[in-house]
Amino acid sequence: MSVLIPLALFTAYDYAVPEGLPLAPGDFVAVPLGRRTVMGVVWGDGDDSVPAAKLRAVEARLELPAMPEVSRRFIDWVANYCMAPIGSVLRMAMSVPEALEPEKPIKAWQLGDAESGKMTAVRQRVLTALENGPPLTSGDLARAASCTAGVVAEMARLGMLRAVALPARRPFGRPDADRPGPTLSEAQRAAVDALAPLTPGVTLLNGVTGSGKTEVYFEAIASCLRAGRQALVMLPEIALSAQWLGRFEERFGAAPAQWHSELTQAERRVTWRAVLDGEAKVVVGARSALFLPFADLGLIIVDEEHEPAFKQEDGVIYQARDMAVVRGHLAKIPVVLASATPSLESIVNTDQGRYRLLELPDRHGGAELPAVTLIDLRRDKPERQQWLSPSLIRAVNETLADQGQAILFLNRRGYAPLTLCRDCGHRMQCPNCTTWLVEHRYSARLQCHHCGYQIQMPKACPACQHEGTFAACGPGVERLAEEAALLFPNARRMVLTSDTVGGPKKATELIRMITEREVDLIIGTQIIAKGHHFPHLTLVGVVDADLGLSGGDLRAAERTYQLLHQVAGRAGRAERSGRVLIQTYDPARPVMEALKDHDQARFLKIEEEDRRQAGMPPFGRLAALIISGSDDGAVEKQVRMMAAHAPRVDGVSVLGPAPAPLAMLRGRHRRRFLVKCRRDVAPQGFIRQWLRGLKWPGDLRLQIDIDPYSFL
Template sequence: MIESSSLPLYEVAVTAPIPGTLTYSQPEGIVEPLPVGSKVLAPLGGRLITGYVLAQLPNQAEFTGNVKPLSECLECEPFFPASLIPFFRWVADYYHHPIGEVIRTALPAGLSSVSNSAAVRAKTETVVRLCAPPSDQSATKLKQSEQKTLDIFFQHCGGSLIMPRRELTRLYAGASKALHGLAEAGLIRLEERQVLRDPFGDTLPFFDRPEILTEEQTAALSAITAAMDAGQFQPFLLHGVTGCGKTEIYLRATEHCLAQRKNVLVLVPELALSTQIEAHFYSRFGDTMAVLHSGLSAGERFDQWQRIMRQKVTIAVGARSAVFAPFANLGLVIVDEEHEAAYKQDDGLRYNGRDMAVLRARFAACPVLLGSATPSVGSFYHAEQGKYRLLTLHKRIDGQSLPSVEIVDLGKTKRPRTDWFFSEQLLTALRDNVAQGLQSLLFVNRRGYASFMLCQDCSSVVRCRNCKVSLTLHRGSERLICHYCGYSVRPDILCPECGSGSLVGLGIGSERIEAEVKRLFPQARVARLDSDTAGNRRAYMALLQQVRELEIDILVGTQMVAKGLHFPRITLVGVVWADSGLGMPDYKAAERSFQLLAQVTGRAGRGEHPGRVIIQTHQPGHYVLEAARCHEYQAMYAQEIELRAQLGYPPFGRLINLRFSGEEEQEVEAAAKAAADFLRIAAAKDTTPVDILGPAPSPLSLIKNRFRWQVLLKSGQPEQLHRLCNQLITEKKQQICRKSVRMGIDVDPENMM
């Protein structure tokens, strides 16, 4: 029996909403010390909860008596390396999130389950391994079925002397019983081995390695490899026009890093871009890479995580959650399309994958490469101030020119029909492109057929019963759908306000544009790419393959078509309505609109034919549209940085948004008001000015039957903002968040809706 005073003590992060970590002693019946990163079952408040061992603590006899033992070690093989723990601690502190919940977010789904039966497991199969070839004497004693089994084994094992049992029994049904006799004779052995679930399939295209780089590519690559050779943290901002060859710089830098026997982490903002980067990296590096994103099944994600932990791969490519990939020897971190808001997690642990990628590189003392044709205003400001090193690519590869851009004023331009969304200029250009056998892309930043249903009698809009948003008409599924909670009804309903049956669908969506294009160009092959038509990875890749093989003449799509796609035969891009994002109640609305327009513009003219872009708008004089027309990022940046300096918005100030939600609006409002009052009193005691804006209803004030209010904190001193949040959590949160009210802390918010 081990004395309690001699039991090892552990620092454990439990997956519960509590601050800090807890101390437990060794589980009873286990002698060996638990490794850092192992998954344990810990008693907490009368229940058992999952936890992760962060450290073994010094054993103090006087302290041990008050420490509970861990109930069980669920998985003693570590799920993450010890080198990741300082990173987890920093993330927990910065985002005011329990460290156990940070680790649960980092791990693949299923690994943090309390029940082993519910946890994702490795997939295994039984294999037949030849122990010794039968001698002449033993061969005469074999049954006919056993001899036939061996004959088939030798015919199909490919010289490896090992073969899956299911394959052998498929070839010969009698092998199932014969194997037992062969095993008893010592001729074969039945073993279990892990089978990796293939996340790639056969849909990835192959990309050749170019023989030479441009002068600009060579100069940029030299700067990056020099930082790798020095083994130092260095953030680079790679600002290059669309089609300049940024991806090839990623690949060459990766080659250099692998030659140093170090690992590479590559982040992309979303699944659509992930598949493109995956194809490039898989073409160059094959099975030496792993992928981590939401498009994988739980089992595939588990396998990929384990391959990284067991050092079976050297590269990981994935969306924002891949920033937690369990590499212990990082030599390079790459963030593609660094400006994308999709790097920000909107619930739970509200982290920014791009910012955390910079942090991981800092902890690993290695370079981080942020790439974009339209960098975020904050990142470009950091480059101007010397915090990041700016690398610029001004020219497209192979001497290709940027497309010509034409702005069409929808307020003055005549349209063939008032109910069509196409100007005469865009229709003519589409007609000419189809006639010449070239491809066209039409961009609209909304999915569905109609944005809302309007009652012609009382002018009310049909809204979701769970959210204060309009329902979107989807003709394909014949449903009115809420894009926030998923609620849906048939479109042939009566007006909820007056009972009228005179409902009409208004607004614009990708489904409606597709339908109109098919009517206008019946001879053209038209396809649509949005989350409705490409809801999974395979459907998405299959549709892109059709475009690549010239089986589609006109592609209609949402943001999924705006970035990362390289199709040399697309020569015309039409932006159906460029105004949708400019009026959003968000200080980043103009920046995001420019980025989207510049990115979709960059899809045109990437081959031997010149590109043309037509942007339709009701605001032709807006500075964002003029900057997009001239391909002038600097013009947009100069305007935005001046406005933000005047208002104290990032990068000149920092923001923390406190979000309150609950089922009773009065309780939510009261909690938000109490928090704002407390913060104003606390802020007044400090000499550093802090703006407390609100409380106010969120722009989307009701989502999924929960009312939403917010309080925005703004200051040029981030330390003061974090101090105020910590005060609120420790001194006031339990009082103000009673009953059903929840408070979320969004540090550096990307979405103010």
């Protein structure tokens, strides 16, 4: 049998099957590899040309359900498309090795022989706690009886209590599909009627912010549960999903299973097993949840489908939204992509008939979209070394006086993006990357947001040794918060960024404070744009709308529109109307005019035509090849050799080699090729032909990114 091992391997290995050990594809097995034993999955029949006597034998079959056939086909597909080692893709599906081991039952206690020990008041309390209830663990029993764990242990020793084994606790409940949901609008009901049959295929659910997309796909989840199948919901920022989880529990009466990096190892182990055996009926998670071995997946929801967070940039590089579509196709199940600002790729797919389109054009409950005003910073100038224009300052003061809440949005963490010495001009740069160190004044440190390198803020310039000469250049949210403290001293303020949100529990508390009006002014980055409902929020001020428009990113305008439209959509979602003020140096840009007029269709039409003329995605294909190494000369020599051997293929052009925009990252020098193909030409075949026979001396590495999103 061939066994695939979750390591960076491009093929499965053949093993002999001992007599009396029945194995089938998908079985989890223990096999020898070198001097150690590793876990893997039976992938096929193996190569009969190799004599069994020359093969090492499978050691054992693990006692758990087999990996479903559709999961194995999905792993094969992803590895082939992304040009990644198939073993590395399997590792994403087997990310919790402990889950392969037998589950340890929980030791609990029930009534034993009450006469076998002397009765005391405290012992009577212990027995009473067990009389009319289920078995309890030592800790739960001690709490219920208001005694110590030692009392429970002594009663067990005497035989007054009897040990029983309970199954491992699940950190989720069983959602009730028939629990009544909220009253739906006519448009929501029409969308639900279209989704409820769970017809295979992809549906784009395009609804303005506040239109009730979540309630619509909740009803699709209810249909999936009634059919006895599992559902997966993918969110871009699982750490900030507190409101979503609350709405889910209100609708279904139980929490879903969660899958994200903040879970404990014990929670991950239990959840992985529950997904495989079908007990976890609804899973909400980050992009990695797509690779869980679902026993019977019947529906996939990708919420905020346009979000760049669905693109994984390290390890196996993939776009989770696109891979969700593939997973749905392989299983012949429905996939729902939901967004207020759909990606151009999804819009074009609906125009070409590949996806079905459902639209929610109005906010739920009659709420109006906020009025958007563009502030021209060339005319309405902030004071020197300040970042808020007089118009925006006036609007915040009016909002606070009217007992409303306001957001000041700046998509830049820290205090300042650049720190330099006034005397000698020295700039504080990361030693491992070609990027400036970002000052974080709250923690008195300088940090690289690419490799994580950080140092305490030095007292003296490392170049000229002068003290007190550092100058902060440009604003981050911490600097904006400093300005807000001077301008609005009586406002209760909160800074909301990935630095201040330490995980789901902290996020839940911060969102609660905003929702319950314990905060007047929120200063934050893009994480405040992710689908939150703040009923008292009436003003959004965008401090620097031009921030994401620089550089060579082909999606810069699209991303700027999506992000600013999403953050603007936080305003006026309840009874009170909202307004949005956007500061920009170029209000005539199409993206700014589209935001002002709520005219997404016009913006997408311009963006679509620009991409079509350039042959860029979705009207062409791209692949990036990044060559890196610790020796810059060796990297340069390798890419020149590669350039000389690039095949000539009709419909394919190779751009480069050129230094990557981040020419050094984590101590490695980087060069980049960009492969540009016609829509009908797949880059994978060209790249395989190009790379065939190439050697990679020393520590040189090649990273292949099919359909690149980041151009750093």
